[in-house]
Amino acid sequence: MSFQQGLSGLNGASKQLETIGNNIANANTVGFKSAVTQFADVYANSLSGTSGLGTAGIGTRVSQIAQQFSQGNITASNSSLDMAINGGGFFRLNKNGAISYARNGQFQIDKDGYLVSADAGRLTGFVASNTGVLQTGSPTDLRISTADLAPKETVEVEALLNLDSRATVPGAFNATDPTTFNNSTSVTVFDSLGNSHVVQLYFRKTAANAWDVHATSATGTIAAGPVASITFDSAGNLVGGSPGNISIALTNGAGTPINGATGISLDFSSTTQFGSAFGVNSLTQDGFASGRLSGFNVGSDGTITGRYTNGKTSTLGQVVLANFSNPNGLQPLGNNQWAESNASGVALVGAPNSGRLGLIQSSATEDSNVDLTAELVNMITAQRVFQANAQTIKTQDQVLQTLVNLR
Template identity: 50%
Template sequence: MSTFQTALSGLKAASTDLQVMGNNIANANTVGFKSSNAEFADMYAAAVAGTSPQYGQVGIGTTVSTVAQQFSQGNISATSNPLDVAINGSGFFQFDYNGATVYGRNGQFQLDQNGYVVDASGGKLIGTPAVSGVLTGGSGPLQITETTLAPKATASGTLGLNLNASSTPIGSGTPFNMNDPTTYNYSTTTTVYDSLGASHLLTTYYALTSGSTDGQKWDVYYSVDGTTSSGSGITSGGPMTLQFSSTGAISGTASGAVGPLSWADGASGSTIALNFAGSTNYNAPSVVNSLTTDGYGVGQLSNLSIDPSGVIFGRYTNGQSAKLGLITLTNFKAPQGLQRLGNNYFVPTYASGLPLTGQPGAGGLGVLQSSAVEESNVDLSSQLVNLIVAQQAYQANAQTIKTQNQVVQTLLSL
């Protein structure tokens, strides 16, 4: 009767193999799915201590020793969702799923009604939150709450320009008048902001006062929203003077301050530091080569992006960006020891080891690719070929039972 048991063990093993491959094939289109392989081991009856088989050992069948999970990299495909994230390399996303901590590779994310980054099953993505654009260093579910970016008053600016050395000097004693272009040689306008986010136009005016073999001198005036200050200059004591050398480079003070400014909307008073370092005085048309200011108005969240290191950036309508959180990854010493939980989730076991969490790209962890997902690592071609082999193994074991049954019938007919 042992032959029946041997063949039956083969049937059970082949059936398990078919189930494993069937599950792989069924999840060929499941994002982040990792395939499994059924691994077999032969079985032998235990010998009596001190004796040995007369004719050598004869096996009593086979068994499925383990269903090994395969964590090879799946193909990465692009999507149109900026919150879709693919892991390129090792590691797992960490989720808070109904209060339990689980792990997975499916990076199809969206925002729920409370602003949490969740997957299709409702698991909240765990990472490092940010407060006011600064990562906290802690760990918890990632929530996008900063949908409005507070304004920032302009406090400084840098102007890199060329003032035409062939300009005609303004007559001595001619008072500056922003409405009279004959009282200055060049002007340029930029937008500045007060503490409430209101925009204002800051115009700077440049008047050539003298020129010599030692270089030219230019006076700098300003107006805000078409109104000059009481002193009509960059500083309260009068206009600022830019001194250039005979080679066209600034040779003296290159910075000044606009203000103090008061605003009719009730915003806090402002003083704006201007830096003209890098400006030149060449025989070429006056032009602004570079201009930067540090203020901005109120911004509404318009888009999200995720960089390869896992930082979630919010893009705002005022052209600014801010850090909203950091996606962390978790790896295990032996990921094959993880236990499947369904919904593309895994939970750690004693065999997998403790979770090791860090920033993507560090400590052997993979990097992230946004607007992309990792496809299933199931190779359909090899699975279909293996399916045929497993079917033949099942049929062969069934044939063994049939043959043994015929032998038994022959013996019974003697």
């Protein structure tokens, strides 16, 4: 008599119950991937290496415990550092030179400014230069720079105005006398140190379809006389003078002209002269003061964009993802992490939402993909299988006892 079949069945059912129990235990573990127990039958081989025809098998064995990398539900969170992968791929972590991979996107910033997991593994990606340009070479540890955003000197002011063609020609220009110009407006510009300067622009009609533009500033020096002369055709479109960029040599606090010898360019190319009231439709400039980091967010492509107190944004880095030809071949490490192995193939690293890589959802986490209902049903089935195998052993024992009792 052989107890092999029943014993192997008990061992197999026990392993299956262990797998189910582990799945249920991690039902609330962020980024956890459930597993299933896979079985194979066992046959005894003869000396020739093959089993005989009609030979009964000698039981079962666990061929593998296969992880299921199906997508888990995405749940919103209150932390801007939380990230969820919607699709394929893994976060790439570096802990003291050891590379691991995870689907758990619960990150925080350590004392050195690095994005780290709960066990201090540093999230890797592409870093950005001081000008916000990504260095898309080899992934490295991502660090959130808290340095101030450097100011940008104003190079150009773009004015979209309408000058009233019905206006009359005033007397000689005097910035302190409103009767000597037709209209005025102001714009704030910035020098190379981020200091602001308010430039007051005055528009004075000199003849039919012809205007002079004067400028003053309380914090800098602007050359005397008009800084621009512009003319219009009979349809009110800008045609003469300097229809493109016109320079203002505003001196900053250090005594040097803003934007060097060229000065600040005024772009009036979209300005019109129609028979309607003076109006400023748009008045923009390209400079800004320095700013401090006030927060950041992660885009669907993994780009980390910093927000600054001066209202500007800058790219701080980009999270990368890694995928494998055979994710089931990854070696589990615990702590929701896996390691590359010969069975998984080499890591294929790239930007999110490219190739086979999924996109990133910020302020969200990926739930475990454990289906509790299915696991409970599987538990009942495994329990019945265990009981049935125990019954075969009991039956074998009874048969053996009968044989022993023969007289």
